[in-house]
Amino acid sequence: MRILIIEDERRSREFLAKGLAENGFVADTAEDGQAGLYLIEDRQYDLVVLDVMLPALDGWGVLRAMRAKGIETPVLFLTARDTVPDRVKGLELGADDYLVKPFAWAEFLARLRTLLRRGPARQAEVIRLADLELDLPRMKARRGGKVIDLTAKEFQLLSLLARRSGDVLSRTLLAEQVWDMNFSTDSNAVDVAMGRLRRKVDDGFSRRLIHTVRGLGYVMEDREND
Amino acid sequence: MTDPVPPRGRSPWRPLSLTVRLVLGYTAVSLVMISVVAGLLHRGVYRNFEVEDAELLSDNIATLRRLIAEHPGDIREARELVMKSAASHQLEKLYGRLTDSGGRVILETPGTSSMLPPDGELPPPLPAGRLPKLPHEHHSPSGVPLFLAAALVESGRGGPPMVYHVALDIHHLDQWMNGYRRTLMLMCLGSTAASGLVGWLVTRRGLRPLKAITGAAQGVTARGLSLAAPIGAQAWPRELSALALEFDRMLDRLRQTFQRLSTFTADAAHEFRTPLNNLLGSTSLMLSRPRGIEDYRTLLESNAEEYQRLGQMIQSLLFLARADDSAMALKPDGVNAAEAIREVMDFFSALAEEKGVMLTGSGDGTLQADPGLLRMALTNLVSNAIRHTPCGGKVSLSFLADHGSRGGGVFTVEDEGGGIAAAHEAHIFERFYRVDESRTVSGSSGSGLGLAIVRTIMQLHGGGVSLTSHPPAGSIFRLHFPGVA
Numbered sequence: 001m002r003i004l005i006i007e008d009e010r011r012s013r014e015f016l017a018k019g020l021a022e023n024g025f026v027a028d029t030a031e032d033g034q035a036g037l038y039l040i041e042d043r044q045y046d047l048v049v050l051d052v053m054l055p056a057l058d059g060w061g062v063l064r065a066m067r068a069k070g071i072e073t074p075v076l077f078l079t080a081r082d083t084v085p086d087r088v089k090g091l092e093l094g095a096d097d098y099l100v101k102p103f104a105w106a107e108f109l110a111r112l113r114t115l116l117r118r119g120p121a122r123q124a125e126v127i128r129l130a131d132l133e134l135d136l137p138r139m140k141a142r143r144g145g146k147v148i149d150l151t152a153k154e155f156q157l158l159s160l161l162a163r164r165s166g167d168v169l170s171r172t173l174l175a176e177q178v179w180d181m182n183f184s185t186d187s188n189a190v191d192v193a194m195g196r197l198r199r200k201v202d203d204g205f206s207r208r209l210i211h212t213v214r215g216l217g218y219v220m221e222d223r224e225n226d
Numbered sequence: 227m228t229d230p231v232p233p234r235g236r237s238p239w240r241p242l243s244l245t246v247r248l249v250l251g252y253t254a255v256s257l258v259m260i261s262v263v264a265g266l267l268h269r270g271v272y273r274n275f276e277v278e279d280a281e282l283l284s285d286n287i288a289t290l291r292r293l294i295a296e297h298p299g300d301i302r303e304a305r306e307l308v309m310k311s312a313a314s315h316q317l318e319k320l321y322g323r324l325t326d327s328g329g330r331v332i333l334e335t336p337g338t339s340s341m342l343p344p345d346g347e348l349p350p351p352l353p354a355g356r357l358p359k360l361p362h363e364h365h366s367p368s369g370v371p372l373f374l375a376a377a378l379v380e381s382g383r384g385g386p387p388m389v390y391h392v393a394l395d396i397h398h399l400d401q402w403m404n405g406y407r408r409t410l411m412l413m414c415l416g417s418t419a420a421s422g423l424v425g426w427l428v429t430r431r432g433l434r435p436l437k438a439i440t441g442a443a444q445g446v447t448a449r450g451l452s453l454a455a456p457i458g459a460q461a462w463p464r465e466l467s468a469l470a471l472e473f474d475r476m477l478d479r480l481r482q483t484f485q486r487l488s489t490f491t492a493d494a495a496h497e498f499r500t501p502l503n504n505l506l507g508s509t510s511l512m513l514s515r516p517r518g519i520e521d522y523r524t525l526l527e528s529n530a531e532e533y534q535r536l537g538q539m540i541q542s543l544l545f546l547a548r549a550d551d552s553a554m555a556l557k558p559d560g561v562n563a564a565e566a567i568r569e570v571m572d573f574f575s576a577l578a579e580e581k582g583v584m585l586t587g588s589g590d591g592t593l594q595a596d597p598g599l600l601r602m603a604l605t606n607l608v609s610n611a612i613r614h615t616p617c618g619g620k621v622s623l624s625f626l627a628d629h630g631s632r633g634g635g636v637f638t639v640e641d642e643g644g645g646i647a648a649a650h651e652a653h654i655f656e657r658f659y660r661v662d663e664s665r666t667v668s669g670s671s672g673s674g675l676g677l678a679i680v681r682t683i684m685q686l687h688g689g690g691v692s693l694t695s696h697p698p699a700g701s702i703f704r705l706h707f708p709g710v711a
Contacts, residue, residue, distance in 0.1 A: 102533065215530025
């Protein structure tokens with residue numbers, strides 16, 4: 001997978017490229033819109049990460065130019081301005097997703113993966129991870145053959161983690177997706193809810209599936225030596 | 227200072243200045259008035275002359291009739307009258323012509339034939355016994371202005387009456403009237419010009435306060451949003467005093483906003499300084515000597531948490547800034563209160579249980595509110611309530627519809643958190659205001675913006691938030707939604 005990062009801020013550009021390389025992507029970088037546009041026209045990318053404020057040619061301009069040339073590569077916009085008109089403008093021009101600075105690496109990677117996966121939506125009916133089994137249509141969870149007693153919200157939380165196993169999900173994202181709270185709260189309500197879910201899922205099993213990533217959020221994965 | 231940009235989309239012409247408008251108005255009015263007066267004067271004088279000259283003609287006709295009636299068949303005295311007519315008046319000469327019924331001339335003042343117009347243009351003669359009241363105005367073939375009269379004269383011997391035509395040469399009157407007209411016209415123009423000039427002077431004087439008020443306003447700059455004395459305190463004409471007062475009020479509002487803004491900026495900077503100090507301090511300490519991988523890991527984890535808190539703070543500040551700017555569009559909708567309460571309780575149920583706090587919800591009804599913002603306000607209040615309520619305490623969330631309005635009502639969040647002292651009550655909704663001055667509590671303490679956000683949300687809805695506190699029992703926060711009247 002080849003990804004182009006167009007970002008004028010050196011630190012951002014470097015950490016994005018480094019992170020992508022560590023996660024098995026090939027990452028090219030460009031410092032301004034004009035240089036980025038040349039690369040887009042020259043090579044085939046699976047995704048473009050595009051900053052809005054750029055010298056020479058801004059993000060809007062790059063997006064407009066590439067769409068005008070019929071290049072339909074997915075674009076993930078990065079911006080420090082998240083006003084509604086800005087979003088609307090981006091979506092009208094054909095941006096595929098929007099990420100407001102500051103963002104955590106896990107958040108970035110999750111959005112990127114979602115964009116790359118986009119296509120024929122293939123929703124699994126049953127998700128399995130180690131000995132955990134989630135029956136989505138019936139909202140039933142089993143571990144080691146035993147039914148786990150979960151509330152509706154807990155099941156939603158668990159299925160979100162399972163569907164994106166391997167991705168670190170932030171508290172903000174969980175609050176947004178499960179409780180529809182799309183704003184930051186001071187409260188640690190999400191942590192407490194996660195704690196209860198974890199007890200129901202992992203207590204009594206030698207292998208833990210839900211892990212806390214301190215400072216970032218939570219991830220569900222079957223780790224080898226845990 | 228730069229000139230103000232003229233409003234776009236209008237004609238490129240600047241609107242006329244007030245002075246020009248007023249002066250044009252005065253001048254037009256006085257021109258009309260003076261012209262009307264002059265016209266009436268002119269008419270009156272001319273009519274006066276006409277009546278006088280008609281009398282002259284009447285006298286002449288009457289005298290002729292009398293002379294012929296007294297001496298029938300003898301026209302000597304009549305001849306004398308007619309012959310001397312032209313000489314009798316120095317300025318206005320009379321020309322008479324007496325003809326018999328067949329049109330033959332009996333008597334004629336010398337020069338009459340060149341004065342009287344052709345027969346066809348002569349006025350019809352007045353019957354015996356009648357005299358002209360007003361003369362006919364005419365011109366001789368050579369262009370001399372005339373007053374004409376014609377009358378029948380009985381011969382005194384029976385038979386058909388004779389016809390007497392008499393013309394009065396009025397070229398002197400004409401000349402005089404011309405001069406009079408010229409004088410009137412000059413007076414008209416002169417006095418119009420004079421009234422325009424006076425109008426201009428008066429207007430300039432009258433508008434002087436406007437200049438003064440502009441000058442006073444120019445004394446205000448962003449650097450010093452204040453005047454030596456309020457403009458409204460000075461004596462202004464009635465029309466301007468309202469403007470002056472409003473100007474002062476506006477300045478006052480501006481000054482308050484400015485003050486709030488700079489306080490806010492200072493507070494915000496301070497709030498950012500604390501976590502940054504933590505980050506800088508702990509990071510530089512860690513770098514001061516080689517350490518184990520676990521130490522680095524712990525620091526980075528702790529840093530990441532701090533960064534996220536900073537990010538949240540920025541988001542809250544942006545929310546408040548946008549709400550202040552009124553750039554935020556409210557999307558009100560019919561919201562089911564019971565459902566909103568259930569959602570918020572859902573979110574906090576685990577936390578409350580963990581803390582040993584009983585969380586209850588009650589109430590039903592529909593209200594007009596922005597669903598997302600309502601949830602944000604309730605979440606902030608409930609989060610706050612749970613944070614301050616000790617184990618074994620109770621937090622209740624309820625809604626009471628206001629049946630006097632459509633979609634109005636009150637949400638109540640009641641806690642047993644010990645209450646808020648009266649001294650803090652007034653400030654609790656201010657940004658960054660904290661009841662406990664020490665900021666040692668980390669993690670569970672709020673950003674200091676939660677209640678400010680609640681208040682802002684309620685203001686956006688045209689409602690408000692109120693606090694009733696009975697230390698040490700607990701606090702009751704109420705959200706008032708006005709609904710649609």
